[in-house]
Amino acid sequence: xxxxxxxxxxxxxxxxxxxxxxxxxxxxxxxxxxxxxxxxxxxxxxxxxxxxxxxxxxxxxxxxxxxxxxxxxxxxxxxxxxxxxxxxxxxxxxxxxxxxxxxxxxxxxxxxxxxxxxxxxxxxxxxxxxxxxxxxxxxxxxxxxxxxxxxxxxxxxxxxxxxxxxxxxxxxxxxxxxxxxxxxxxxxxxxxxxxxxxxxxxxxxxxxxxxxxxxxxxxxxxxxxxxxxxxxxxxxxxxxxxxxxxxxxxxxxxxxxxxxxxxxxxxxxxxxxxxxxxxxxxxxxxxxxxxxxxxxxxxxxxxxxxxxxxxxxxxxxxxxxxxxxxxxxxxxxxxxxxxxxxxxxxxxxxxxxxxxxxxxxxxxxxxxxxxxxxxxxxxxxxxxxxxxxxxxxxxxx
Amino acid sequence: xxxxxxxxxxxxxxxxxxxxxxxxxxxxxxxxxxxxxxxxxxxxxxxxxxxxxxxxxxxxxxxxxxxxxxxxxxxxxxxxxxxxxxxxxxxxxxxxxxxxxxxxxxxxxxxxxxxxxxxxxxxxxxxxxxxxxxxxxxxxxxxxxxxxxxxxxxxxxxxxxxxxxxxxxxxxxxxxxxxxxxxxxxxxxxxxxxxxxxxxxxxxxxxxxxxxxxxxxxxxxxxxxxxxxxxxxxxxxxxxxxxxxxxxxxxxxxxxxxxxxxxxxxxxxxxxxxxxxxxxxxxxxxxxxxxxxxxxxxxxxxxxxxxxxxxxxxxxxxxxxxxxxxxxxxxxxxxxxxxxxxxxxxxxxxxxxxxxxxxxxxxxxxxxxxxxxxxxxxxxxxxxxxxxxxxxxxxxx
Numbered sequence: 001x002x003x004x005x006x007x008x009x010x011x012x013x014x015x016x017x018x019x020x021x022x023x024x025x026x027x028x029x030x031x032x033x034x035x036x037x038x039x040x041x042x043x044x045x046x047x048x049x050x051x052x053x054x055x056x057x058x059x060x061x062x063x064x065x066x067x068x069x070x071x072x073x074x075x076x077x078x079x080x081x082x083x084x085x086x087x088x089x090x091x092x093x094x095x096x097x098x099x100x101x102x103x104x105x106x107x108x109x110x111x112x113x114x115x116x117x118x119x120x121x122x123x124x125x126x127x128x129x130x131x132x133x134x135x136x137x138x139x140x141x142x143x144x145x146x147x148x149x150x151x152x153x154x155x156x157x158x159x160x161x162x163x164x165x166x167x168x169x170x171x172x173x174x175x176x177x178x179x180x181x182x183x184x185x186x187x188x189x190x191x192x193x194x195x196x197x198x199x200x201x202x203x204x205x206x207x208x209x210x211x212x213x214x215x216x217x218x219x220x221x222x223x224x225x226x227x228x229x230x231x232x233x234x235x236x237x238x239x240x241x242x243x244x245x246x247x248x249x250x251x252x253x254x255x256x257x258x259x260x261x262x263x264x265x266x267x268x269x270x271x272x273x274x275x276x277x278x279x280x281x282x283x284x285x286x287x288x289x290x291x292x293x294x295x296x297x298x299x300x301x302x303x304x305x306x307x308x309x310x311x312x313x314x315x316x317x318x319x320x321x322x323x324x325x326x327x328x329x330x331x332x333x334x335x336x337x338x339x340x341x342x343x344x345x346x347x348x349x350x351x352x353x354x355x356x357x358x359x360x361x362x363x364x365x366x367x368x369x370x371x372x373x374x375x376x377x378x379x380x381x382x383x384x385x386x387x388x389x390x391x392x393x394x395x396x397x
Numbered sequence: 398x399x400x401x402x403x404x405x406x407x408x409x410x411x412x413x414x415x416x417x418x419x420x421x422x423x424x425x426x427x428x429x430x431x432x433x434x435x436x437x438x439x440x441x442x443x444x445x446x447x448x449x450x451x452x453x454x455x456x457x458x459x460x461x462x463x464x465x466x467x468x469x470x471x472x473x474x475x476x477x478x479x480x481x482x483x484x485x486x487x488x489x490x491x492x493x494x495x496x497x498x499x500x501x502x503x504x505x506x507x508x509x510x511x512x513x514x515x516x517x518x519x520x521x522x523x524x525x526x527x528x529x530x531x532x533x534x535x536x537x538x539x540x541x542x543x544x545x546x547x548x549x550x551x552x553x554x555x556x557x558x559x560x561x562x563x564x565x566x567x568x569x570x571x572x573x574x575x576x577x578x579x580x581x582x583x584x585x586x587x588x589x590x591x592x593x594x595x596x597x598x599x600x601x602x603x604x605x606x607x608x609x610x611x612x613x614x615x616x617x618x619x620x621x622x623x624x625x626x627x628x629x630x631x632x633x634x635x636x637x638x639x640x641x642x643x644x645x646x647x648x649x650x651x652x653x654x655x656x657x658x659x660x661x662x663x664x665x666x667x668x669x670x671x672x673x674x675x676x677x678x679x680x681x682x683x684x685x686x687x688x689x690x691x692x693x694x695x696x697x698x699x700x701x702x703x704x705x706x707x708x709x710x711x712x713x714x715x716x717x718x719x720x721x722x723x724x725x726x727x728x729x730x731x732x733x734x735x736x737x738x739x740x741x742x743x744x745x746x747x748x749x750x751x752x753x754x755x756x757x758x759x760x761x762x763x764x765x766x767x768x769x770x771x772x773x774x775x776x777x778x779x780x781x782x783x784x785x786x787x788x789x790x791x792x793x794x
Contacts, residue, residue, distance in 0.1 A: 001662060007665070009669070010668050042467050047462065056453055059449050059452050064444040064645075067648075068649050104501060104678065105680060110678060111677060116403050119401050133675075136675075140512075140537075140676065140677060248461075250465070250680075251466045268399060268407065269399050272404075275403065278530070279533040279534070279537065280677070281508035281509075281677075281679075283504050283505075284648060286648070286650050287649055287650075288649060
């Protein structure tokens with residue numbers, strides 16, 4: 001028998017992935033063009049041609065042994081320098097390359113941070129609704145995830161609940177901005193208030209409480225919204241990032257951690273990140289991808305494509321009477337379920353071949369997530385199905 | 398402050414990596430050509446040109462979104478099929494693609510296996526001397542590593558000690574073959590005896606005891622030696638593999654787990670591996686590398702180059718009076734320290750600009766590891782330094 005822990009994990013395994021597989025099956029039977037799969041946050045806008053060109057050039061021009069070889073566990077200095085330069089230029093920060101650790105995506109980055117800071121029983125706070133994987137990432141390192149309530153309907157965090165939830169045991173707060181699953185961006189004012197609360201609690205408990213930011217959607221923002229860069233507001237901050245969404249390369253597993261230079265014991269913390277990268281079995285971020293990134297810091301996928309989807313689906317769903325907060329970033333929309341148990345609504349949508357993920361997967365029941373990173377044509381084709389669904393719920397919208 | 402656990406990890410951080418950095422520093426001062434760095438197992442024979450060509454062709458020909466995109470956490474079915482076919486053809490096994498899970502190298506694979514099988518307090522056995530990172534990999538999942546003594550001077554495992562060390566708590570035995578750091582290959586007879594002991598103990602304790610094989614050096618064998626393929630001898634076996642050494646691509650982090658089809662609860666175990674890959678933050682093995690591998694299953698770096706190094710250094714060191722078991726595989730040589738505390742011998746060698754790693758890093762004090770994955774020219778240049786070192790220890794060899 002495998003471990004008891006893993007048996008439980010399998011039993012409660014990702015509803016998102018399960019839906020993804022179900023969608024594939026449905027597509028086989030009903031025809032792919034008749035299935036409207038909004039279940040998975042899989043980028044679908046083109047990978048920048050310049051990035052693919054950078055890969056080819058690296059393979060053609062670089063010494064193969066160096067290109068595919070080991071480097072420091074934190075990554076190639078020149079890649080780390082490119083990240084630092086790019087952040088400094090855009091956000092007025094002062095990162096040296098030593099503050100940057102290249103990682104196996106943001107999922108890898110978060111695990112590396114938690115391995116570095118958590119002792120058994122330490123608590124980590126997250127604002128609901130949140131990406132369900134956080135629970136596993138914290139548990140991997142014997143931490144305990146505690147939820148902070150959202151302020152509904154704005155879906156900004158409930159700051160008085162944050163203050164109540166911080167205890168002697170609290171070691172970190174995860175901030176995902178823009179937010180998966182709501183698409184909300186936490187404002188600068190919100191971030192300043194959060195920072196003030198954490199500062200006060202650090203004083204009170206006489207130990208660090210880290211902000212751990214998860215920012216894979218940082219470049220996916222609309223209407224000229226700004227995402228506050230957290231190290232500017234709070235010193236004990238680890239920013240984790242992935243290029244999965246901005247370059248449409250989620251399969252390549254490449255991201256980084258930026259540790260705030262003003263962090264307490266910064267040198268030791270950075271050493272810890274490097275050691276954690278090694279011990280956890282990542283060892284280092286994939287090397288060819290690191291090299292290709294050097295020239296691609298400003299490359300972006302077609303964000304306007306997602307924006308057009310956003311306008312269409314948000315506009316039509318609200319016209320039909322559905323309720324949801326207007327997404328400002330990422331490529332998700334968080335719809336209020338027209339009936340209390342959103343699982344029934346997910347089932348009803350599925351009958352119309354619309355695949356959604358229940359809010360319970362994000363610790364926010366009563367809602368469903370719709371990932372609109374799909375083709376515009378599919379989105380248009382799906383609208384009659386949403387109309388039928390709305391008709392079914394006519395008296396509950 | 399970061400976690401207490403990580404503070405300890407940093408304090409005792411990898412001596413191998415420390416030596417690697419020290420070597421870089423020494424090279425700056427004394428000139429790279431006067432430093433004989435045998436500290437790191439970093440492949441240095443060429444990456445097969447066909448592999449680089451496969452990368453370029455994949456980027457040029459494949460749909461970019463699919464090439465760099467998410468796939469099942471276990472990897473692309475066609476890559477897994479290629480691995481299964483290759484193993485079946487070479488070893489007469491009967492893997493389906495479903496038994497293969499693509500991973501972030503062997504380090505990732507081992508962590509995925511331990512996450513899948515270990516509950517807190519479970520014990521994992523390893524034959525000393527062993528790769529020191531195993532200790533961290535087991536501890537990551539709250540397991541406890543226990544050592545089994547070697548039979549010296551053959552460095553085959555001491556099987557009566559194995560039998561004594563298996564308890565009610567034993568969940569797995571790590572087998573690294575060929576062995577880092579000795580270069581020894583465990584014979585078929587040894588493997589059969591180990592399998593018989595594990596079968597008996599499984600009966601006695603009425604639960605599975607898994608063989609977890611770590612085989613990054615499987616293709617690096619000399620003198621037509623054979624490495625037994627473990628699933629043929631024992632059903633509850635996970636074989637972990639990395640392409641780091643056979644293709645000289647350690648920075649790319651690509652490997653796999655092959656789960657024996659005859660394993661108990663095989664379907665559940667495989668599901669567990671896939672879930673563990675996701676939860677631990679690997680998510681999946683890097684996608685472009687997976688695609689490039691499909692056509693490269695039989696590609697190999699220049700193993701004859703390492704063999705020439707092996708002959709030269711083993712021959713000369715034994716002529717000089719040093720004692721070591723003759724390596725049959727991998728690219729390491731495990732030298733008996735001419736004085737009881739090998740740390741002093743490591744220091745003495747360093748004065749001659751020879752960088753070695755103490756056996757304590759492999760839980761086998763009194764020995765040092767020499768990694769001969771270096772250029773043949775450097776190896777030849779290093780011989781006078783070894784002669785001086787031998788002279789210094791004239792009365793102790």
